[in-house]
Amino acid sequence: xxxxxxxxxxxxxxxxxxxxxxxxxxxxxxxxxxxxxxxxxxxxxxxxxxxxxxxxxxxxxxxxxxxxxxxxxxxxxxxxxxxxxxxxxxxxxxxxxxxxxxxxxxxxxxxxxxxxxxxxxxxxxxxxxxxxxxxxxxxxxxxxxxxxxxxxxxxxxxxxxxxxxxxxxxxxxxxxxxxxxxxxxxxxxxxxxxxxxxxxxxxxxxxxxxxxxxxxxxxxxxxxxxxxxxxxxxxxxxxxxxxxxxxxxxxxxxxxxxxxxxxxxxxxxxxxxxxxxxxxxxxxxxxxxxxxxxxxxxxxxxxxxxxxxxxxxxxxxxxxxxxxxxxxxxxxxxxxxxxxxxxxxxxxxxxxxxxxxxxxxxxxxxxxxxxxxxxxxxxxxxxxxxxxxxxxxxxxxxxxxxxxxxxxxxxxxxxxxxxxxxxxxxxxxxxxxxx
Amino acid sequence: xxxxxxxxxxxxxxxxxxxxxxxxxxxxxxxxxxxxxxxxxxxxxxxxxxxxxxxxxxxxxxxxxxxxxxxxxxxxxxxxxxxxxxxxxxxxxxxxxxxxxxxxxxxxxxxxxxxxxxxxxxxxxxxxxxxxxxxxxxxxxxxxxxxxxxxxxxxxxxxxxxxxxxxxxxxxxxxxxxxxxxxxxxxxxxxxxxxxxxxxxxxxxxxxxxxxxxxxxxxxxxxxxxxxxxxxxxxxxxxxxxxxxxxxxxxxxxxxxxxxxxxxxxxxxxxxxxxxxxxxxxxxxxxxxxxxxxxxxxxxxxxxxxxxxxxxxxxxxxxxxxxxxxxxxxxxxxxxxxxxx
Numbered sequence: 001x002x003x004x005x006x007x008x009x010x011x012x013x014x015x016x017x018x019x020x021x022x023x024x025x026x027x028x029x030x031x032x033x034x035x036x037x038x039x040x041x042x043x044x045x046x047x048x049x050x051x052x053x054x055x056x057x058x059x060x061x062x063x064x065x066x067x068x069x070x071x072x073x074x075x076x077x078x079x080x081x082x083x084x085x086x087x088x089x090x091x092x093x094x095x096x097x098x099x100x101x102x103x104x105x106x107x108x109x110x111x112x113x114x115x116x117x118x119x120x121x122x123x124x125x126x127x128x129x130x131x132x133x134x135x136x137x138x139x140x141x142x143x144x145x146x147x148x149x150x151x152x153x154x155x156x157x158x159x160x161x162x163x164x165x166x167x168x169x170x171x172x173x174x175x176x177x178x179x180x181x182x183x184x185x186x187x188x189x190x191x192x193x194x195x196x197x198x199x200x201x202x203x204x205x206x207x208x209x210x211x212x213x214x215x216x217x218x219x220x221x222x223x224x225x226x227x228x229x230x231x232x233x234x235x236x237x238x239x240x241x242x243x244x245x246x247x248x249x250x251x252x253x254x255x256x257x258x259x260x261x262x263x264x265x266x267x268x269x270x271x272x273x274x275x276x277x278x279x280x281x282x283x284x285x286x287x288x289x290x291x292x293x294x295x296x297x298x299x300x301x302x303x304x305x306x307x308x309x310x311x312x313x314x315x316x317x318x319x320x321x322x323x324x325x326x327x328x329x330x331x332x333x334x335x336x337x338x339x340x341x342x343x344x345x346x347x348x349x350x351x352x353x354x355x356x357x358x359x360x361x362x363x364x365x366x367x368x369x370x371x372x373x374x375x376x377x378x379x380x381x382x383x384x385x386x387x388x389x390x391x392x393x394x395x396x397x398x399x400x401x402x403x404x405x406x407x408x409x410x411x412x413x414x415x416x417x418x419x420x421x422x423x424x425x426x427x428x429x430x431x432x433x434x435x
Numbered sequence: 436x437x438x439x440x441x442x443x444x445x446x447x448x449x450x451x452x453x454x455x456x457x458x459x460x461x462x463x464x465x466x467x468x469x470x471x472x473x474x475x476x477x478x479x480x481x482x483x484x485x486x487x488x489x490x491x492x493x494x495x496x497x498x499x500x501x502x503x504x505x506x507x508x509x510x511x512x513x514x515x516x517x518x519x520x521x522x523x524x525x526x527x528x529x530x531x532x533x534x535x536x537x538x539x540x541x542x543x544x545x546x547x548x549x550x551x552x553x554x555x556x557x558x559x560x561x562x563x564x565x566x567x568x569x570x571x572x573x574x575x576x577x578x579x580x581x582x583x584x585x586x587x588x589x590x591x592x593x594x595x596x597x598x599x600x601x602x603x604x605x606x607x608x609x610x611x612x613x614x615x616x617x618x619x620x621x622x623x624x625x626x627x628x629x630x631x632x633x634x635x636x637x638x639x640x641x642x643x644x645x646x647x648x649x650x651x652x653x654x655x656x657x658x659x660x661x662x663x664x665x666x667x668x669x670x671x672x673x674x675x676x677x678x679x680x681x682x683x684x685x686x687x688x689x690x691x692x693x694x695x696x697x698x699x700x701x702x703x704x705x706x707x708x709x710x711x712x713x714x715x716x717x718x719x720x721x722x723x724x725x726x727x728x729x730x731x732x733x734x735x736x737x738x739x740x741x742x743x744x745x746x747x748x749x750x751x752x753x754x755x756x757x758x759x760x761x762x763x764x765x766x767x768x769x770x771x772x773x774x775x776x
Contacts, residue, residue: 070591101667108553111545115643116562118636119569122580129583182476190473198477201484203762207690208487209697209754211725215747216487218732218740219494240483247480272462273469294571301573304699304729329575333700336579344583351576362568 046089046102054082079110123359126351133349140353144314149340158350160316161331164231165300165354167320168310168327171235172242172299177292180246184291187247188254189276199251205244213240214308222309229311231325237305246295253287254280286368293365297358303329328354488751495745498738506745511710512727514735514742521746523710527627527722528750531702532695534631534716539639539691544684546639547646552672563647570640578701581633586624586705589632593623593717601717609718625707627721633705634698642691645765649683650676682764689761693754699725724750 058078062068068077083106090102132153133139139157147156183202187195217237222229257280265275281288311324312334326334328350335347462470499506502519509520550559550566593609598618601608611617653676661671677684702723708730709720728743735743 068591068595070588072585072588073592073595076592097667097670101669104669105553108545108549111542112549112554112562115542115546115639116565119565119572119640122577122636123572125580125584126576129579179476179479182473183480186473186477190470194474195477198480200759200762200766201481204755204758205480205484207693207697207754207758208484209699209725209747209750211697211699211728212487212491212747212751212754215728215732215744216490219490219744220486240487243480243483272466274465276469297571301571301575303573303575304703304725307700307729308732329573329700332575332579333704336582336704348579351573351579354573355576358571358573359568362571366564 042093046086050082050086050089053085054078057081057085079114083107083110123355126348126355130345130348130350130352133345134352139346139349143316145316149338149343151342153342153345156346158328158331158346158353160314161326161328161350162353163316163318164310164325164330165327167318167325168231168235168238168306169296169299171232171320172238173292173296175236175239176242176246176295176299180243180292180295181250181288183247184250184254185276185280187251189272189280202244202247202251206248208241208244210241210302211304211308213237214305216240217305217309226321228322229309229324230322231310231317231320234306234310234325234327235320237309238299238302241302241305242295242299245298246291249291249294250284250288253284253291256287257283289368290365293361293368297361297365300354300358300361301329303333306330307333328357488748491744491748491751494741495748496741498742498745501738502742502745510712512731512742514739519742521724521749523712524722524724524727524746525749525753526712527706527709528696528724528753530627530713530716530721531631531634531698531723532692534628535635535638535695536688536692538632538635539642539695540688542635543639543642543646543687543691547643547650547683547687548672548676550643550647551650552668552676563644566640566643566647570644574637574698574701575704577633577637578704581629581701582704585632586629589629590620590623593626593628594618594620597623597717606714607717609715622719623717625705625719625721627706627713627716630702630705630721630723631716633701634695637698637701638691638694641694642687645687645690646680646683649680649687649765652683653679682767686761686765689757689764693757693761696757697725697750697754698723699729702726703729 055078058074058081061077062070062074083103086106087099087103091099094102136154136157138154140162141159142155142157143160144156144158145160183198187199214237217233217240221233221236226233261279261283262275265279270278306327307330310326310330312330313324313326317323317325332347332350332354335343335350338344498514498519501517502509506520507525508522509518510523512519512524546566550562554562596607597609598616601616609617609622657675657679658671661675666674703726706721706723706726707719708722708726710722711720713720724746728747732740732743
């Protein structure tokens with residue numbers, strides 16, 4: 001109460017001198033600081049107690065008190081029991097709103113644990129089941145042409161599928177990268193009503209069913225052009241699937257390029273395409289690489305388009321224009337269709353190979369794309385420095401007017417750290433390079 | 436017109452003044468080439484989508500012309516006999532997608548809130564990367580897991596559901612032809628339930644990342660305002676985060692639904708094809724349009740292929756409608772959040 005009265009007493013003084021702030025005078029013992037983060041012992045014991053009780057309840061119900069059995073059921077019952085017990089324990093020492101908050105937070109954490117647990121388990125399950133096929137080196141250097149379904153794992157391999165995947169992805173990338181990046185540039189740098197329409201279309205295409213893409217290539221390319229299924233048709237089908245993903249992620253990355261970089265370039269009289277080529281694209285380079293890699297990861301995993309357009313084979317086929325060409329996911333599908341246990345193991349081995357490939361690509365994408373647009377590695381910064389010094393010397397040679405005593409400082413401190421800002425391009429001759 | 440007046444004025448005054456600079460910038464040749472090339476990229480993208488619809492319609496037209504309206508009402512699929520329709524497969528597709536959403540939505544919603552509101556930013560970034568990674572895992576890997584692990588493990592749960600809940604909710608019951616409950620495990624494999632679970636897990640990462648993006652767009656000022664008024668975290672989420680993230684939630688769900696409708700290979704691996712309406716989702720036998728295409732195209736005749744193209748066209752139209760709805764909802768919410776600053 002005293003503190004309050006003092007504060008009100010201080011108010012007239014504040015209003016008397018506008019523009020200043022008076023700190024209230026602190027008197028008496030300060031109130032204990034409220035904890036904003038961390039876990040109290042009580043909260044910790046709530047969680048521990050609820051966990052123990054939930055495990056005990058689920059174990060009692062399964063196999064002892066009721067006829068329920070199975071691991072998944074046990075987990076479900078344990079999670080439900082945990083939430084119940086936790087709500088009960090929390091309500092012992094908290095009020096209504098607080099209990100609700102605690103229970104819902106626990107619910108959110110449960111959702112996260114279930115999801116991440118399952119997803120990590122799916123990956124580990126595949127790797128674990130496939131590892132016995134991966135032991136053998138021949139798995140990577142032989143084809144299934146030399147081995148029958150009943151042959152042991154030390155014979156035969158998936159070289160044909162690895163080669164097929166690489167060829168198909170290579171062709172798909174050589175179409176997707178130019179077309180996708182051009183479209184993304186169109187969406188961001190040209191703009192207009194048509195660009196918005198294209199963005200809507202490409203967004204809608206991201207969820208185009210893969211089997212529909214396969215049917216389309218089957219009708220448009222296989223039946224009309226080649227009259228047989230081949231690797232090139234499969235690559236086109238993969239392209240249809242990858243294109244919207246690349247466009248969409250590249251679009252997001254280009255949107256993050258700071259507008260003042262563009263405006264600085266335009267203010268120097270640079271033409272539009274030079275701005276895109278020398279400012280926008282280099283700035284977004286790492287993000288664009290990520291976009292392409294993400295698209296590749298999705299393209300690698302497509303099964304049904306390849307099934308429809310390329311077909312299954314067991315021989316090494318390096319000609320994309322002739323005959324069926326199997327890819328990794330298609331080989332998995334083929335292997336597990338067989339009743340032979342060794343074929344199933346091969347299927348898991350192939351899936352593990354594919355998964356590792358995707359994981360590596362994804363790690364690469366994170367590593368390249370981890371930096372924001374415009375952030376450079378030390379080596380890139382050195383390159384940029386060197387280039388701008390050269391540019392400054394070139395400008396000095398071009399003008400040759402400035403007084404000698406001003407020149408050195410202007411040279412050592414180039415105005416912008418980008419190689420792309422050609423400061424010499426003047427409004428009078430905008431297209432004329434200086435070199 | 437204004438230009439003429441301006442140019443005439445100095446003549447009236449009798450002195451040749453400087454001509455006004457034209458403010459209209461003429462694009463250089465290189466620029467107009469650049470503009471045309473990027474424009475062509477955009478046209479090509481739209482062209483591909485149009486071509487997909489066009490070719491499916493052209494090739495499927497033959498079958499559609501024979502089947503007419505029965506294409507939507509016939510459950511059997513015997514194109515060679517002239518009796519075929521997508522009633523059963525479309526029903527199966529929707530069943531699987533609905534189960535996928537029932538499983539996937541709570542998981543995605545909870546995880547998205549967890550990532551944007553509960554965990555610390557550092558762990559959050561790590562988990563977001565994990566979610567993105569999971570979205571890139573090939574669907575055949577999910578299919579393998581569903582077929583070789585989940586199938587065996589889920590049967591007891593399905594049996595329990597059918598015996599207890601199934602007595603009240605007919606959709607979850609499993610009965611034979613006479614309507615008597617069965618508990619033979621063979622009746623509980625290759626079901627829409629298992630396929631739906633696997634597809635649900637598959638689409639959760641996509642849904643989560645769209646929803647999380649929507650949630651994290653809730654402005655910090657409003658969040659802190661809610662806390663300052665004494666709200667608990669859940670109170671703040673309900674009052675601030677959910678209203679701002681509504682578009683993301685709806686859009687993410689629709690995107691997930693679109694992918695669930697079109698999922699092919701995992702469904703084809705798990706289900707046992709059935710060309711009849713099966714309301715009992717825990718009972719063996721279901722179908723989907725994409726699985727039908729993947730399983731039947733290799734032995735199809737020219738006319739059978741045309742019928743499959745027609746089925747593909749139907750799937751294409753359904754997913755397109757879902758996706759357009761989703762992207763327009765997401766886009767609208769995006770512009771709204773921006774204006775709030």
